[in-house]
Amino acid sequence: MSQELLxxxxxxxxxxxxxxxxxxxxxxxxxxxxxxxxxIPPTRLLAEQLQVSRTVVLEAYEQLxxxxxxxxxxxxxxxxxxxxxxxxxxxxxxxxDKHAAVFTRAPSVLSIxxxxxxxxxxxxxxxxxxFRHGVPAWDAFPMDKWQKALMHSCRKATxxxxxxxxxxxxxxLREEIARLVRSTRCxxxxxxxxxxxxxxxxxxxxxxxxxxxxxxxxxxxxxxxxVLREIFSFSGGTVIPVPVDQEGLCVDRIEQSIARHRKNSxxxxxxxxxxxxxxxxxxxxxxxxxxxxxLNWARNNGALVIEDDYDSEYRYVxxxxxxxxxxxxxxxxxxxxxxxxxxxxxxxxGYAILPLSLVKPFLAxxxxxxxxxxxxxxxxxxxxxxxxxxxxxxxxxxxxYSVRRACLVSALxxxxxxxxxxxxxxxxxxxxxxxxxxxxxxxxAGIAIQYGTKIYPASQYFSDHKPNRATFLLGYSNxxxxxxxxxxxxxxxxxxxxxxxxxx
Numbered sequence: 001m002s003q004e005l006l007x008x009x010x011x012x013x014x015x016x017x018x019x020x021x022x023x024x025x026x027x028x029x030x031x032x033x034x035x036x037x038x039x040i041p042p043t044r045l046l047a048e049q050l051q052v053s054r055t056v057v058l059e060a061y062e063q064l065x066x067x068x069x070x071x072x073x074x075x076x077x078x079x080x081x082x083x084x085x086x087x088x089x090x091x092x093x094x095x096x097d098k099h100a101a102v103f104t105r106a107p108s109v110l111s112i113x114x115x116x117x118x119x120x121x122x123x124x125x126x127x128x129x130x131f132r133h134g135v136p137a138w139d140a141f142p143m144d145k146w147q148k149a150l151m152h153s154c155r156k157a158t159x160x161x162x163x164x165x166x167x168x169x170x171x172x173l174r175e176e177i178a179r180l181v182r183s184t185r186c187x188x189x190x191x192x193x194x195x196x197x198x199x200x201x202x203x204x205x206x207x208x209x210x211x212x213x214x215x216x217x218x219x220x221x222x223x224x225x226x227v228l229r230e231i232f233s234f235s236g237g238t239v240i241p242v243p244v245d246q247e248g249l250c251v252d253r254i255e256q257s258i259a260r261h262r263k264n265s266x267x268x269x270x271x272x273x274x275x276x277x278x279x280x281x282x283x284x285x286x287x288x289x290x291x292x293x294x295l296n297w298a299r300n301n302g303a304l305v306i307e308d309d310y311d312s313e314y315r316y317v318x319x320x321x322x323x324x325x326x327x328x329x330x331x332x333x334x335x336x337x338x339x340x341x342x343x344x345x346x347x348x349x350g351y352a353i354l355p356l357s358l359v360k361p362f363l364a365x366x367x368x369x370x371x372x373x374x375x376x377x378x379x380x381x382x383x384x385x386x387x388x389x390x391x392x393x394x395x396x397x398x399x400x401y402s403v404r405r406a407c408l409v410s411a412l413x414x415x416x417x418x419x420x421x422x423x424x425x426x427x428x429x430x431x432x433x434x435x436x437x438x439x440x441x442x443x444x445a446g447i448a449i450q451y452g453t454k455i456y457p458a459s460q461y462f463s464d465h466k467p468n469r470a471t472f473l474l475g476y477s478n479x480x481x482x483x484x485x486x487x488x489x490x491x492x493x494x495x496x497x498x499x500x501x502x503x504x
Contacts, residue, residue, distance in 0.1 A: 003183045003391045005041050008319045009050055017052055021060035029069050029084050033182040036084060039077045040070065040183075045395070128452040129487030133281075133430035133475030136341060140400055145389045146343075146380070153379035161375060167367040168359075169196025169351075170378035176385040177337070177351055185312065186322035187335060189353045195362055196373045199350040200308055200338045204228065206365045207271070207334060208235035210358070211304060216267035217258065219303070221249050221274060223281055223461035228273065238267065241463035248286030249274055251293040257464070272298050272305050276324045277312035281432045281461050281473050283424010291324050298332050305333045310428075313342050313394050316402040317426035331355035339381065341429060342394060349373060349381060401429060407481045408474065408488070415492035429477040432458060434469045439498035441470035447494035453487045470495075 005028075009020045028034045040046075043061060047054040061078055064070045069084045168174065174191035181187040197203045212218065214236035220228060222241035229239045242257045243250050258269065274294060276286035286294070298305045307324045325335040338350035354362055384390050408431060412420045419436040437444075441457040448455050458473040459466055476484055 003041070003180055004049065004394065005046065005183050006186055006320055006322055007046070007050060009052070017050075017056045018059035018063065021046075021050070021057060022063045025060070025064060026067070026069055028183070028186075029080055032188055033186060034080050035179075035182075036080050036082045038080050038179060038183075040080070042077060127449065127454045129479065129483050129490065130454040131456065131472075131474040131476065131479070131487060132454065133456065133473050134341060134345075135475055135478045136344060136429070137397065137400060137478050138344070140397065141344060142389060142393055145387075145393075146384060149380040149384040149387070149389070150376065152383050153376050156379065157376065161379070165372050165375055167363045167372055168194070169373055170375065170382060172382040173349075173378045173385075174351075176382045180385060180390075181323070181335070181337070181353065185309070185335075186326035187353060188326070189335075193353050193356060193359065195352050195354060195359065195366065196378060197350045197352055197366070198348045198370065198373055199340060200310075200336050201227065201231070202366075202370075203334075203336045203350060203352045204231050204273075204306065204308075205235075206362055206369075207304075207306060207352075208232050208237060209365055210361055211270050212237040213267065213270075217261075217269040217271075219254055219257070219269060219272040221279060222463045222465055223458070224273075224463070225280055226460055229463070232271070232273075237271070239463075240269070241465075243465050244279055244282050244284065246284055248276060248279055248284055248290045249294065251290060251297055254297060260464075269301055269303050272303050273308065274305065274324065275308045275310040277309050277321070278315075278424065278428040280308075280310050281424075281430065281458055283426070283428055283430070283432055285321065285427065286324070288321065291327060294324065295327060295330075295332070299330055303332070306336060307333055308336045311341060314398050314401055314429065315427040316398075316405060325353060331357065334358065342390075342397070343381075347377060347381070349377060401477050404476045404479065404481065404484060405431070407484050408476045411485045411488040415488050416495075430473055430475040432471065432473055434467060434471050435495065437470050437495055437499060438502055439470060439495055441472060443498050444470060444491070444495050445472075447497055448491050451490040451494060453490040453494070455487075455491055 005025070007021055007024050009017055011017065013020070025034070025040065034040065041049070043054050043057040047057045050057070061070060061072060065072050068081055070078050071081050072078045171191060173196060174194040177194055178189045178191050181189050197206075208218075208231055212232065212235045216237055217240050218232045218237045219240045219242055220232070221244050223244065224241070232239050238261065240254075240257050240261050242254050272294065274286060276291060278285065294305060297303075305324065305328075309323055312320075312323070323335060325333040332355070334355070335353035336350070337353070339347055340350070352362065405425060409422065409425055412422060412433060416435060420433055422431045422433040424430065424432055441459060445455050445457050456473045458471040461473070479487065
């Protein structure tokens with residue numbers, strides 16, 4: 001089974017839908033996003049993704065085959081033809097980095113010691129209804145298929161593969177990731193740009209060590225994860241929170257925010273961190289205009305953009321957008337990905353797609369901190385992706401999470417009516433909600449836990465722009481529909497109890 005393919009169609013256009021599909025796939029082949037010998041999604045799967053007739057997709061594939069771009073093999077699938085792509089090799093790399101000297105301070109890397117443990121440990125109480133975010137559906141994970149991939153990697157293991165390997169990680173996995181992001185995120189990546197990490201947190205830590213001198217500035221979305229601000233601050237950076245609206249990061253407010261925090265730092269702005277696919281925790285998607293504004297601002301100010309593609313795999317309303325890194329022609333974007341939300345957090349495998357000038361200094365830091373990420377797991381993950389199980393799992397989970405997301409929205413509306421306002425319901429694995437209530441969010445959460453329901457106050461994620469209403473972050477991916485409805489009912493019970501006490 002092939003990966004998902006990022007295709008957008010417009011039914012209002014006079015151009016036939018089959019032609020729109022075939023032209024986009026043809027463009028992907030010509031630009032090298034799809035490469036000779038690679039498969040494209042089955043007609044039934046792509047038709048389901050685009051919500052069109054299977055006949056429409058079949059017509060598009062037949063047209064591509066007639067033009068020599070693909071080969072349709074009965075019982076095997078549809079593959080990119082050997083002679084289809086013009087620029088189609090990993091050697092065709094042009095290093096367009098223009099700000100390499102600004103980004104790194106590699107000569108001083110070896111003088112940096114390992115940070116001490118922060119002591120921050122997430123503790124999850126055992127409660128019937130836990131709305132913790134970022135947790136996949138444990139019961140729906142295909143553990144048998146994962147065990148098969150692990151066994152495959154163990155059988156293939158040799159003394160060479162079981163010793164210390166390259167800091168950049170498994171070549172097989174990097175090749176699969178390159179193929180994955182080319183087809184699903186429109187990023188023209190090659191394995192040489194990819195470094196396997198222990199997750200997004202390690203990637204951000206390494207980048208902050210490389211790029212930040214004491215007092216230099218990092219533009220960060222407001223709200224944002226508290227750990228994110230701690231990582232940048234630990235490396236001496238000054239965090240500049242910039243507000244987020246329905247289109248994502250307010251690029252036109254960056255200079256104003258820098259001016260507000262200038263008394264804390266007179267340093268240069270070196271990094272700009274964004275979560276364009278599903279902003280954490282608001283859940284909004286960065287619009288195309290804002291994406292262009294982000295790139296222009298970074299280019300004009302000599303800053304490096306860190307794109308954390310948080311929750312990009314799951315979108316339930318509207319069509320997916322390509323990654324910000326896919327629009328980057330100047331080597332100023334680092335793309336950060338992770339498999340924690342799609343598979344399971346304990347896997348601890350993520351990756352960074354770096355401008356070529358950053359690869360060696362990035363690896364220098366990684367080598368002295370952890371040498372390499374787990375080898376067998378990397379090989380197993382490569383096999384899991386190669387066999388089609390990864391794509392199948394993402395597709396199945398998208399359907400499951402869509403149902404649970406709709407259930408949560410329905411339950412909130414039933415219990416709170418017009419008093420609830422929610423954000424980010426079109427994608428991801430959580431909702432951010434605000435309640436029109438006189439009750440304090442911490443008090444509501446404290447009472448709710450007595451009723452077997454754990455909800456998460458979210459004001460802590462806001463820096464300069466604190467919400468004036470009770471705000472909660474509610475994850476729904478690991479809860480059944482019954483649990484969701486009962487949990488929200490208990491949350492409403494807790495809120496009503498606190499409100500009554502305040503009136504008395």
